C-alpha cells in the first residue's frame with residue numbers, strides 16, 4: 021500500500037500510497053462518478069478545494085451514489101457553499117487555541133485533556149471543526165512537543181484522562197501510536213486513555229492485526245468513531261470494529277447531525293440500530309459546530325431535539341445518543357433533551373411521558 025515517512029514533524033507519503041488508495045482531486049471524483057456539473061459550479065468547487073484541500077479514500081467514495089447531493093459525496097467533495105462568509109462562523113469555533121496551555125494539548129474541562137497527535141486524516145470531512153489545520157503542512161506531534169505535554173500533565177494531576185485526537189490518531193503507524201500512548205499512560209495520574217478516529221469508517225482495511233496488538237496493550241482503550249450514515253457500515257467496517265473490540269477497545273460513536281446527510285429520524289434510527297448490532301454504543305449526536313464553510317450543513321437545533329424525541333421510549337435506550345451542542349468559544353458540551361414539561365409541585369414531580377401523557381412521581385410527602 022505504499023509508505024509513510026516522517027521528517028522534522030512533517031509527514032511525507034509517497035505517490036504510490038496516494039495514487040493507490042487516496043483521492044485528492046475533486047475533478048477525479050467527478051470523473052470517476054460520471055457527474056458533470058455546470059462550469060460555474062466547477063470553478064467554485066475548485067476554489068473551495070484550494071481553500072480546504074479535499075481527500076478521501078477509494079473505499080469511502082465507493083459507498084457514494086452518482087449524484088452531488090449523495091450523503092457520502094456531500095461529506096467529501098468541496099462545495100461552492102463553503103466559500104460563503106457568515107459572521108457567526110469562524111475558523112476555530114470551539115476556541116481550542118485559547119485553551120491550549122502547551123502546543124498540541126487542549127485543556128478545557130477539569131479532569132481530561134485532548135492531545136492532538138497528528139493533523140492527518142484519510143478522509144477530510146467537509147464539516148470538520150478543525151478544517152483550519154488542512155491549510156498547514158501535515159504534521160505529527162514532535163518528540164519535544166510530547167515532552168512539554170508530559171511535563172504539563174505531570175504538574176496537572178487533576179487530569180486523569182487523555183483523549184488522543186487530531187486528525188486521526190489511527191493514521192499513525194502503530195509503533196508511533198504505541199510510543200505516544202505509552203509515554204502518556206506512564207504518568208501516574210493518567211488513568212484513562214481515549215481516542216477519536218474515523219479510520220475504521222473511511223479505510224477499514226487499514227485496521228490491521230498490528231494495530232490491534234497495540235490497542236491490546238492499552239486495554240481498556242475507549243475509542244470513539246464517527247459513523248454519520250447507515251451506508252457507512254460495511255462488511256469491512258464491521259470487521260475493523262470487531263478486531264478492535266477483540267483487542268479490548270470499547271467502541272462508541274459520535275455522529276454529527278448534517279443537513280442533507282442524516283437529518284431525519286429514520287436515518288439516525290437506522291444508523292443507531294446498526295451501531296448497537298455491532299456493539300458500538302451511540303454516544304453523541306452533535307449539533308454541527310459553527311465553523312467557517314459549513315453553513316450549508318447546519319440544521320436548526322429543533323431538528324436534533326425532534327429526532328431524539330422520536331427515539332426516546334420508542335427505541336432501545338442503548339441505541340439513543342445524547343444530543344449535544346459543543347458551545348461556541350469553548351464553553352463546553354451541553355446535552356439538549358426534549359422538553360417533558362418537568363414541574364416541581366407540592367404533591368411531587370409532574371412531567372409528560374414519551375407519549376405526551378401526564379405522570380406524577382410523588383416526592384417529599386410527609387409520612388402518615
Ligand code: SF4
Nearest residue numbers: 141144145148187218
Ligand atoms: S475524521 Fe475527524 S478530524 Fe478528520 S476530517 Fe473528519 S471530522 Fe475532521
